[in-house]
Amino acid sequence: MNPFNLAAINFAWLPILPLITVGIGAIVVLLAGVRLDDEESEGLGWLSLAALAVAFVLTLGIVGQTGVAFAGALAVDSFSAFFELVILIAAAFTILMSLDYAGENHLAGAEYYSLVLFSALGMMLMASAGDLIVIFLGLETMSIAVYVLAGLRRRDPRSNEAAIKYFLLGAFSTGFLLYGIALIYGATGTIKFEAIRAALTQPMMSNPMLLLGLAMLLVGFAFKVAAVPFHMWTPDVYEGAPTPITGFMAVGVKLGAFAGFVRIFLVNFGPVSMHWSQALWVLAVLTMTAGNVIAVVQTNIKRMLAYSAIAHAGYILVGMTAAGPEAGSAVLYYLLAYAFTNLGAFAIVVALERRGSVGDLIADYRGLSSRSPALAGAMALFLLSLTGIPPLAGFMGKFYIFAAALHQGYTGLVVIAVLNSVVAAYYYISVIVAMYMEEGGIDTGRLARKPALVAAIGLAAIATVLIGIYPAPYMSAAANAFNSASGEQAMRAASLNP
Amino acid sequence: MGGGIGLNHFLLLSLIIFSLGMVCVLTRRNAIGILMGVELILNSANINYLAFAHYGGAKYDGQVFAIFVIMLAAAEAVIGLAVVLAIYQNFKTIDVDATETLSG
Amino acid sequence: MPAGLFWFLAALSILAALGVVLQRNPVHCLLALVLTLLAIAVLFIGQDAIVVGFLQAIVYAGAVMVLFLFVIWLLNLPVESGPTGHLALKLFGTLAVAALLAELAVFLVPSRLQLKFSSAHAAGYGSIDALSQTLFSEYLIAFEVTSVLLLVAVIGAVALARRTTQAELQERKEASARVEKAA
Numbered sequence: 008m009n010p011f012n013l014a015a016i017n018f019a020w021l022p023i024l025p026l027i028t029v030g031i032g033a034i035v036v037l038l039a040g041v042r043l044d045d046e047e048s049e050g051l052g053w054l055s056l057a058a059l060a061v062a063f064v065l066t067l068g069i070v071g072q073t074g075v076a077f078a079g080a081l082a083v084d085s086f087s088a089f090f091e092l093v094i095l096i097a098a099a100f101t102i103l104m105s106l107d108y109a110g111e112n113h114l115a116g117a118e119y120y121s122l123v124l125f126s127a128l129g130m131m132l133m134a135s136a137g138d139l140i141v142i143f144l145g146l147e148t149m150s151i152a153v154y155v156l157a158g159l160r161r162r163d164p165r166s167n168e169a170a171i172k173y174f175l176l177g178a179f180s181t182g183f184l185l186y187g188i189a190l191i192y193g194a195t196g197t198i199k200f201e202a203i204r205a206a207l208t209q210p211m212m213s214n215p216m217l218l219l220g221l222a223m224l225l226v227g228f229a230f231k232v233a234a235v236p237f238h239m240w241t242p243d244v245y246e247g248a249p250t251p252i253t254g255f256m257a258v259g260v261k262l263g264a265f266a267g268f269v270r271i272f273l274v275n276f277g278p279v280s281m282h283w284s285q286a287l288w289v290l291a292v293l294t295m296t297a298g299n300v301i302a303v304v305q306t307n308i309k310r311m312l313a314y315s316a317i318a319h320a321g322y323i324l325v326g327m328t329a330a331g332p333e334a335g336s337a338v339l340y341y342l343l344a345y346a347f348t349n350l351g352a353f354a355i356v357v358a359l360e361r362r363g364s365v366g367d368l369i370a371d372y373r374g375l376s377s378r379s380p381a382l383a384g385a386m387a388l389f390l391l392s393l394t395g396i397p398p399l400a401g402f403m404g405k406f407y408i409f410a411a412a413l414h415q416g417y418t419g420l421v422v423i424a425v426l427n428s429v430v431a432a433y434y435y436i437s438v439i440v441a442m443y444m445e446e447g448g449i450d451t452g453r454l455a456r457k458p459a460l461v462a463a464i465g466l467a468a469i470a471t472v473l474i475g476i477y478p479a480p481y482m483s484a485a486a487n488a489f490n491s492a493s494g495e496q497a498m499r500a501a502s503l504n505p
Numbered sequence: 506m507g508g509g510i511g512l513n514h515f516l517l518l519s520l521i522i523f524s525l526g527m528v529c530v531l532t533r534r535n536a537i538g539i540l541m542g543v544e545l546i547l548n549s550a551n552i553n554y555l556a557f558a559h560y561g562g563a564k565y566d567g568q569v570f571a572i573f574v575i576m577l578a579a580a581e582a583v584i585g586l587a588v589v590l591a592i593y594q595n596f597k598t599i600d601v602d603a604t605e606t607l608s609g
Numbered sequence: 610m611p612a613g614l615f616w617f618l619a620a621l622s623i624l625a626a627l628g629v630v631l632q633r634n635p636v637h638c639l640l641a642l643v644l645t646l647l648a649i650a651v652l653f654i655g656q657d658a659i660v661v662g663f664l665q666a667i668v669y670a671g672a673v674m675v676l677f678l679f680v681i682w683l684l685n686l687p688v689e690s691g692p693t694g695h696l697a698l699k700l701f702g703t704l705a706v707a708a709l710l711a712e713l714a715v716f717l718v719p720s721r722l723q724l725k726f727s728s729a730h731a732a733g734y735g736s737i738d739a740l741s742q743t744l745f746s747e748y749l750i751a752f753e754v755t756s757v758l759l760l761v762a763v764i765g766a767v768a769l770a771r772r773t774t775q776a777e778l779q780e781r782k783e784a785s786a787r788v789e790k791a792a
Contacts, residue, residue, distance in 0.1 A: 016746050023750075030757060037764065080750040118768035125761045132754060140570060144754040147577055148761055151584055155765035158588055167592045170769075174588050175539050178581050179530055182546030185574060186523060189553035189567075193516075196557075198566050510615045515652075518619045522645070524706045525626040532630070537681060541629055541642050544673075548649055551665075559656040565743040568735070569751070571653075571661045572744070575669050576755050580762035582673045586680045587766040593684050 019076040022069060022083045025062040025091060026131055032058025033124035040117020045109075048116020052106045052459075055120045059099045059127070066091045073491050075137045079199040082137040086274070086492035089339060089484060090134030090266040093346055097259040098127035100350040103463035104251040104357045107456075112249065114159050122159075123255065126152035130263030134270075139188045139198040142267045146184070146231065149263050150177050153256060157248035169247025176230060176240040184227030190220030200275045207278050221276065221283055225290075228271075231264035232320045234290050235297040242305075245313035250360055250367070253309055254353030257316040258346045265323060265342055273327060273335050274493040280330040287328040288420060295321030295427040303434045308356055309367050311434060312349070315393060318431060319345055325424050326408040329415040332490060337407035339485035344392070344400035344474050351467030352389040355382060358460055359449070366449050373441045373448035383442045385468050390435040392471045395428050400474040407482065515556035523549035536592070540585045547578050610655035618655075622648035635686045639677055646670040657735035 032055060040051045069088035076083050101123055109119050125148060132145030154177060158170025192198050194217035195206040229237040245253045272283060298318030305311040323345075326338040359375075359382075360366045376383035392399035405428065409421045441448075474481050522545055529542030551571045558567025625648060628641030646669050654662035744752055 016749060034760075077750045078747040080748065115768055115771070118764055121764060122761065122768070125757065125764075128757065138751075140573065140748065140751045141754065144573065144577075144751055144758060147580070148754065148758045151580060151758065151765060152761050154584055154588065155761075155768055158591060158769060161591050161769060162595065164595050167588070167595055170588045171536055171592055174585055175530075175536060175543075178540065178543045178585065179546070181577070181581070182523075182526065182543055182550065185547060185550035186553065188570075189550045189557065192567060192570070193553065193557040193561065196561050196564070198570065510610060510612050514615065514619070515656075518622070518652075521623055522626050525623070525630050527706055529630045535635070535686065537635060537677065537686065538638065541638055541677070544642060545626055545629060545645065548646065551661075552649060552652070555653050555656050555658045555661060558658065565740055565747075568658050568661050568740055569744055569748050571658065572664060573751065573755060575661075575664050576759065578669060579673050580758055582676055583762045583766045584769075586676060587769040589680060589684070591769045 016078040017076050019083065021072070022076050022081045022087070022135055025066040025069075025095075026128060026135075028058055028062040028065060029095075029124050029128045029131065032062070033121040033128065036124065037117050037121040040120070043116060045113045045115055048109050048114075048119070049106050051116050051120045052102050052109070055102050055124055056099055058124060059095050059102070063092060063095045063099075066095065069135075071487075071491075075201065077137075079137045079201055080141050081135050082200070082270075082492065083135070084491040085484075085488040086270065087131075087135035087266075089488035090262060091131045093343055094127055094130045094134060094259060094262050094266075097255065097262060097346050097350060098123060100354070100463050100467065101251050101255040101259065103459045104254060104350075104354050106459040108249065108251050108357055108360075112160060114249065119156070119159060122152040122156050123252075126150075126156070126255075127259065130259055130266070133263045134266035136267065136270065137200055139191070139200075139271075142271065143184065143188060145263070146267060147181065149260065150181070150231075153252070153260060156252045157244055157256070159252070160249055163247075165247035166249070167247075169244040172240045173244045173248075180227045180230030180237070183223045183230070187220045187223030187225075187227055190216050190223065194220060200270075204275055204278075207276070217279075218282055221279075222286065224271065225283065225286060228264060228268045229290060232261055232268065232323075233317050234320055234324060235293040235317065238294070238297070238317050241317055242310045242313040245316070246307060246309045246367075250309065250353065250357045253312075254350055254357070257312065257353065258349050261316070261320065262342055262346060265338070269327065269335065269338060269489075270492065273330055273338070274489075277330060277493060284328050284330055287324055288417070291321050291324035291328050291420065292423055293321075294318070294324055295424060299427050299430040299434075303430065305434070306369055307367055308369050308372070308438070311369065311438075312352060312356070315431070315435075316349065318427065319349075319393070321427070322405060322408060322424060325412050325417070325420055328420060329408075329412040329417055331411070331415060332486070332493065333414060334408070334411035335489035335493065336482065336486035337404075337411045339488055340407055340478070340482050341404035343481060343485065344404040344471075347467050347470040347474065348389050348392040348399075348401055351385065351464055351471060352393065354460060354463045354467060355386045355389070358382060358457070358464065361449070369438055369441060370447070371449045372438060373445040375442040375448060378448070382464075385464050386442060387439045388468055388471060390439055392475065394432045394435040398472075398476045400471045400478075403475050403478045403482075512556055512560040515552055515560075519549040519552035519556070521549075522546075522552065536585070536589050540582065543581070544578060547574055550574060610652075614655065615652070618648045618652050622652070634688045635681045636678070639674060639681065642677075643670050643674050646674070659735050660737050660740050 036051050036054050039054060040048065066088055069083055070085050072083045074083050075081065102120065109116055129145045129149030129152065132148065133142055136142040136145060154170055154174045157173050158166050160166035194214050195203050197203055197206060226237065233241040245256065248256065295318055298314050298321055302311050302314035302318065305314060323338055323341055326334045326341060356367060359371060392401035395402045395405045409424060412421050526542045526545030526549060529545060530539050533539045533542060551574050554567040554571045558564055622645045625641045625644035629638050629645065632638045632641060647666060650662045650665035653665060
């Protein structure tokens, strides 16, 4: 093969244009910020938003496609389009939250915004990966950027500690991931998903090497999505990182990691789900239960949201345990609903926070309804959605996941998940009680001067309600996305087991 | 080729190095020591990649993957050492037990 | 590769890796790690992965390890007093390592590996020519992503290690005041 024969590797602009846009945007932001002071970085934020908007429009072109490009390195399908769009939205919300925050906290603007864009690029790569190399490189691009972002408040010991903990455990989990990929490569003889799917139809499914490889891959991903017992880093890192970045980690990093997780396990290793679904069952139960129970005793809102994020990863794992098209679509819908709700909640934490982490205690939210009724109302909305109160987005997400798990016969798992939701209601609603029925707390400051932050909160609130009361289009988009990635393989499985 | 050296020997070597790397990560006090353990783990994965490439039909996937892993190790080392420097400036130590300001 | 050479290099890399784990002086640890990397590099070359072997020796054992050494000397790291105190972590580690070693049994039964592995190769396998043909065609995207990844690492390192600004000094004072107040 001539190395420069681009047609031979089916070179295509369509799947890489959004990636290139985000990458170039990041470099332009970096260069534009060279001579700016850290306090004047707002313009760089708007520049980043523009890059994300262009990438969003370009990504829409991928919707409805099915195929691979670059010799199978990139998958061009609605699955990647779905995740890329949600990831771009999450990055845009993060930047909206940061416009005032970055200046107030003297964060290095050029590096800050370009690293957010680069990590979004890594997440998008994970979403559109067609082989294990691209998944791995995307994961690392995302992670390395986020390690730095977590430690960007360099003179705050808590931020330092967040960076080192996240980095060391992240590097450790990378080792597991790599070792797992190596064993899968050994067992199947390839790292391309198409060829892996073909290899899995051979009578080799109980190959111990493949199973060990899957187990190690599972551990690697469990670290990244913060599943118990691989979650120890989460609360400290979420508390120490700059708050908009905490939101980005809770939503963006989860989206990217779950995009790879779902693509590998549900889509490509779906035919051998009997080998991994039991491990996921255990992981889901541990993650939900530990996340919710420990969240109850938290006094810091960022730590509480960290444990809540762990618990939500548990609900998503319930969907993954169920496997199959229905559960796959439910997982995608859940991630969409979770993204908007959680981004909204973190935007409010940013709004209440004063410089130097003052204002991130739950006690600071006391009496918020009298000082700032709109903010309290929005926070209540997001917390109710996280609890799973109808008709909000969080409820529909849980509903679809639990229904899918029930249809697959996982009754016990659903019972545990519902009991967990009851425990979760306690700590979410106690924040609402503090906001509406108690006195004290801290002054919210002049929020009117932060239009970008207000816009982020408003948009997240609208989306949380809209996705909840009118779920059909989003659910069908999720179903289309999942089926476009696994359709061919589902048909093959059907023909094998009539 | 000969002397009965086969794939299993390389897998065994890789597993031993992986285990040693894990012990290193879990017992070290300072961040740089932990990072060295991670390097051992990355190398054990690389041994696997090359053994599978060599014994699995002479493909290049494994070799390419190994090159990317070496590159990743460089990137991770750069970031890790930068974080360590930033921490040292604040704490005057890089003992991970001494940097416990967060708890719960 | 001659069997004798394999056994020698394997023993050397395991002994050196043990040194990484057991040595208390960080510089000794690092030298043991370099030895491990070099032994593994020769193993790579013995498996016809000439490019990877040389990259391992030049980039990994050469450049990356020198960076480590530089930081160790810059920080003037002391000799470690003993292993870390987290009992739970040790327990978890021991269990995990024990589980891994149990997996050895699985590997050591060749009949259970249902794959056919052969070491018969076409002439020229492992040459720079053939490897780079693959790298720049089939793995073009991965290669380009690599450059992004390295760029991110450079930006990140600069962002974390650049000169302290006045505002940051102020912030550090506030942070330490808060910590004192809390204590």
